[in-house]
Amino acid sequence: MTCDVCGHEMRRKPVSAPPTDGAVPVRERWFCRWCYAWTELGHDPGEIARPQYEPMTRRWERARSPELPEDVGHAYDVAYAHEGVGATLCGIRDDSVSASPYPWVPSRPDTCPACRDVATVIDGRWPVEMRGSGKRIHPAPPTVSRWPPF
Numbered sequence: 001m002t003c004d005v006c007g008h009e010m011r012r013k014p015v016s017a018p019p020t021d022g023a024v025p026v027r028e029r030w031f032c033r034w035c036y037a038w039t040e041l042g043h044d045p046g047e048i049a050r051p052q053y054e055p056m057t058r059r060w061e062r063a064r065s066p067e068l069p070e071d072v073g074h075a076y077d078v079a080y081a082h083e084g085v086g087a088t089l090c091g092i093r094d095d096s097v098s099a100s101p102y103p104w105v106p107s108r109p110d111t112c113p114a115c116r117d118v119a120t121v122i123d124g125r126w127p128v129e130m131r132g133s134g135k136r137i138h139p140a141p142p143t144v145s146r147w148p149p150f
Helices: 113-124
Strands: 012-013 027-031 039-042 061-064 100-104
Touching: none
Parallel strands: none
Antiparallel strands: 012 027, 027 039, 061 100
16 A cells, blocks of 8 residues: 555555454554555444654653663554564663553753754645645545544
8 A cells, every 4th residue: 555645655554453442443544654645444444543743742651661761752653563573763672661551752952952953844644735624535434434534
């Protein structure tokens, strides 16, 4: 699949077991390692989720791990989320690295400068014309679908 944001190839990510909490089931997940856009395909034709552009300040969660220093705020790298090892944007990889429930704020004084630099580069890869509400194509799901309209 080709990324509709930047034109690079997307990688298919494994889908875990069907959700048990009433969440919408996903058939396929695709992720672009260049601009970090992602696309989810549902089980019925036309069920497609393509999240809009999010600015750097709202795109990443703070990484957590006993291996990371508590006084430095690293961003969790979602590109590695389905590859069996957690990682930060600056490249620290360990099985224990995961996303915390807290946002990563690049303007905080304790933010990892290397994570901030990588986030700035990724943010710059989204073309200006693809930023803002309604810039990605969202087909309406079939009427019998459990997916919300996008």
